[in-house]
Amino acid sequence: MRRIAYVFGALVATGAGTYLIVYLYRWQWQRAMICGVLLLVVEVMLFGLVTLGRLNRIEERLRDTDRRQRELDARTEDVLTRLREPAAAREETRFRWLEDPAERSYVFVPVLMVAGVALSGLAWVVQKIATATGRPAERRLAGRLAVLAAPDPASTSAPSTDPADPAAPDDLDDLPPLGAGTSRGRTARRTTVAALCAALLGALIVGLADLTQTRGEEANDSEATSVVVQVDLRGTDLSAARRTLAAQQIWAACRDSTAIPLRHVALGDLGDGMFAGVVRPALTEHDLMRLRGCLEDATLERAHLTVVAVGDADADDD
Template structure:
């Protein structure tokens, strides 16, 4: 799910960025603003996904650490409970012996007190037995080791090696000779071509970015241009108003849109008329003729349809007549 979110966010960011540049080039400002807002929203979504993933990993680590601490605490408490009486088998429950209850001398049982020491913690019988047993076992082990050292012969080892020879791996290894760690240099050799390729890639990226900025600035810059050799410029467009089919409403929307868009050009055009050709189709004529850059701005403004509930589609543009 995480990688699907990254893929969706990356494709959305790329599409929003591409259309943002396209709408800026076409002078469709409202659509460019919408794409910019969408781009910021997708970037915020990606940042939130990354932050939530990091926070989830931190929470899981803290939960695991708390679980380990709780397990260690329970083990310590269990060890503390079990180590309170490590020699409980020497307590009163293992017999009283033949001691006399009135004589004060014990008859060999471990349940009575001796020298003021509680019988439940009495270790003066167990420790000497343990020490003597350890010394005896050590002596027996030393005798067995000496006998084995005197009687052992290399022939047994040779016979064992011969029996295990079929199980040995090939001398060169299954996949050939394996390089040892000592054969690899401590410092890898310098790669002189990689810095050159990195520098060339960085320079190409900078040049491409500068070129894109230059092209976008040329397309969106407001400047005075030479007018074409024509008497007027014409634009034919169709307009629809959402929620109504009234011809009067469409004509009002077309005139509002035309009056706003004809002022978006860099040149003055006081003579700009609008005529109705058919139901919802209008033709605008501007004198004198507009330059190609101003015509692109006028077309982008009409396609952007800044009038409320109106949608305009440019059917065609051109130059008309020859100036006198």
């Protein structure tokens, strides 16, 4: 699912970036801004997907670390229990005659009784002190030995050591280092992707530089340039007066889009939503592109203007 999202985001970003460049070249600023916003949204989405992926990997690593720590703690407790078993057995079997003195009632020598009780009590106190002070050392020793303890047979499977098994390694020295093939393949893929990205970026920069380079334009030798446009309206008011008003508003908004402002140029109504304007002097190719882009990219509500035809007119034309 994540790969599908990456592919979809990459395709949308490529399309938005392409049309952003196309609309900038056509001087259609509103459409270029929409494509730019869409490109930013897709980039933020891809960045969020990459960030979520990295956070998920970090969470998985933390869970693996916790699981390994729990296994290590379990091994530590197991080793600690094994270390304490002899001490517990000695504690149960040592000085049992002190627990039930009624069985030793036949010992009638008071001196031996007092000396035995004193020595036994002293030994019992020494044993308790040694047991209490020796537990931290036993825990540290168990923690060190937990690394050497064998893993649980139910959770891990040992590799085959049978010489007849073809999968069993003959010699550990003959095995390749871990991650050698993976690192080489990853390095080759990264190098290929980096070279491809650099080539695409260089082609994009060269193309944009060629399209946006400022060049001296040749003057148009014609007397005038004629522009025929069509106005389409949406809504309830589709009258001829509303079309004329919309055409005049859009034309007035685009008068300053050319190098020579079109201050004294008016549109003539041809009927059926068609309007024509004659510009003098004739527009150059760059000015004509800017005028077309401004007219077709107008932001008048419920109105859309389409440039139907453009052409140069000489003095002898009707």
